[in-house]
Amino acid sequence: MEKIGMGRVEKYLKKKILEDGAVHLTLIDPEKTNPKNAEKVCVEAEKAGTGAILLGGSTLGSTSHLDSVAEQIKKSVSIPLILFPGNLTGVTRFADAMFFMSLLNSLNPYFFIDVQALASSTVKMYNIEPIPLGYIIMGSGGAAGFVGYARPIPYNRAEIAARYALAAQYLGMRFVYLEAGSGAEKPVPPEVISTVRREADKVVLVVGGGIRDGKTAEKAVKAGANIIVTGTIVEKTDSVGKKLNEIVGRIRRNV
């Protein structure tokens, strides 16, 4: 029984949120990179003050490719490596933790409970720390929405997202992720974030999808996001460090 509760990475994230006001996570999509490039991006991201590396994608086919990217990242940085799996292929023994996530607004039970059941014994065997997370897809939803059979919640229906988030809280999920979809034209609007924050007042609120600059990230944090995820900007920006510095600087309290 004494083993039940928060693990090391979750405690680290929560402490950092308390200290800094919010945490930034750098998302690496293994399909869009290779071990060498991932190392370069992660080293720059760590220097810029990102809190952890998230690793995963919706359409990943090869776990051996994921293994080689993850192993290289682990060798190169000291911040935690957290998995953000889109399917069974997204589990690697080189990770410290995993967003053990359920896609709450999927029409397909595979994505809210079956794939988790299939993955669970591997997560245990590799001693990966599971962080329970309710995943809610909004707006246009992107690839995650399509692959996950999601019924994305429209931005003008924030109260629906808030109810899903509160249900996740009552089901014991300690994190809720509002996802606009990778590369989304429109990120989750601040008024949606604040409605969800007011209702689900005990969860760590993660927001991602379409965030490309410090101003947007800061608005999301002011509306109640605790964690900001950005992925596409590290794929497309030459000066990754500069861009991430700007975002991390804007979301940290008193900076």
Ligand code: 1GP
């Ligand atoms: C996608 O929320 C993440 O799952 C990050 O989105 O790639 O648009 O930063 P971007």
